[in-house]
Amino acid sequence: MLAVVFLLAGCAPAGTSTPERSEPPDPGTFRTQLVEDVTAAGSAVHIDALQRIADANGGNRAAPGPGYDASVDYVAQVLRDAGFDVTTPSVQLEDTEGTVRNVVAQTRTGNAENVVLAGAHLDSVPEGPGANDNGSGVAALLEIAVRMGGSPQLPNPVRFGFWAAEEQNFEGSVGYVDSLSPEDRERLAVYLNVDMVASPNAGYFVQGGVGGDLAATGPPGSDVAGRVLAEELAAVGVAAERVEFDGGSDFASFLDAGIRTGGVLAGDEGRKTGEQAERWGGKPGVEFDPCYHAACDRAEAIDRTALDRFGDALAGTIVRFAESPRQ
Ligand code: PHE
Ligand code: ZN
Ligand code: ZN
Numbered sequence: 001m002l003a004v005v006f007l008l009a010g011c012a013p014a015g016t017s018t019p020e021r022s023e024p025p026d027p028g029t030f031r032t033q034l035v036e037d038v039t040a041a042g043s044a045v046h047i048d049a050l051q052r053i054a055d056a057n058g059g060n061r062a063a064p065g066p067g068y069d070a071s072v073d074y075v076a077q078v079l080r081d082a083g084f085d086v087t088t089p090s091v092q093l094e095d096t097e098g099t100v101r102n103v104v105a106q107t108r109t110g111n112a113e114n115v116v117l118a119g120a121h122l123d124s125v126p127e128g129p130g131a132n133d134n135g136s137g138v139a140a141l142l143e144i145a146v147r148m149g150g151s152p153q154l155p156n157p158v159r160f161g162f163w164a165a166e167e168q169n170f171e172g173s174v175g176y177v178d179s180l181s182p183e184d185r186e187r188l189a190v191y192l193n194v195d196m197v198a199s200p201n202a203g204y205f206v207q208g209g210v211g212g213d214l215a216a217t218g219p220p221g222s223d224v225a226g227r228v229l230a231e232e233l234a235a236v237g238v239a240a241e242r243v244e245f246d247g248g249s250d251f252a253s254f255l256d257a258g259i260r261t262g263g264v265l266a267g268d269e270g271r272k273t274g275e276q277a278e279r280w281g282g283k284p285g286v287e288f289d290p291c292y293h294a295a296c297d298r299a300e301a302i303d304r305t306a307l308d309r310f311g312d313a314l315a316g317t318i319v320r321f322a323e324s325p326r327q
Helices: 002-009 029-037 040-055 066-081 131-148 171-179 182-186 222-235 251-256 274-280 304-322
Strands: 085-087 090-092 099-101 103-106 115-121 158-163 188-194 205-207 241-243 261-265
Touching (some): 029 304, 040 131, 066 131, 131 158, 131 304, 158 171, 205 222, 222 261
Parallel strands (some): 115 188
Antiparallel strands (some): 103 158, 205 261
């Protein structure tokens, strides 16, 4: 019960202790430190690397293709250097000829029966380099993984997934979910989807637990994911807007499997309303990402403030789930 209160409150009340849980000694400390360590500058290093990969491979990182393969190699190497167990399981594409690889990395510590999974698609569209869509999501998760390290003192393992071919009916994440046994799926405490978190005219949207039916809200428990994400954005000074699951991203693969899911996004081709501009700043009446699926979705165009805030909020959320017993 106490641990559930920690999850909801995000930190331990001063002066309390939980004798039955020796790890972490002071819940909340790991979270505070990680949020401090995760920076936009750290994430931007990875966006810049992915931009260079696109520039060297015909201007995109589409899957299948050489820019995508180079992206897989880059992400796998960063994670190995950070001390993670890394695999690159293959997925056979159905719509296009070819095989593509996901990248999956997991910390070496914690109770394997209760795994926190965060994921971002690693491919771009053929039309552009995909710095925001979805270099930003990949970069935020890589920055979190690197700062966390492969053997954190956390009660639950953290798994990071980098999905192939989201831009082709989410085939990478569909293949990944299909590859999991019923027991493997049961071990997932939550899936957190990260797709476009540095849109040039950024919004702050959170998915999970909101909507009129199960397809919109996600399975039971998704409301907790949405609430914690919104709380962690509030902790960095942002009033998030909670929205339904729609528009399509890898979250669909997990929702379909009945896995509780949350998501964040800074917005794609939709336009920012006057009210949203008042709340978040930026330009009313303009697309969240004017370079959505275009050649100008480049590293120079991203919103570093949004990247910073989403990185911190994701770090805080991941740690809170990694410190929480199963609900
Ligand atoms: N998945 C869409 C794309 O990659 C955009 C999107 C992001 C939609 C996040 C919904 C949520 O183009
Ligand atoms: Zn896209
Ligand atoms: Zn995307």
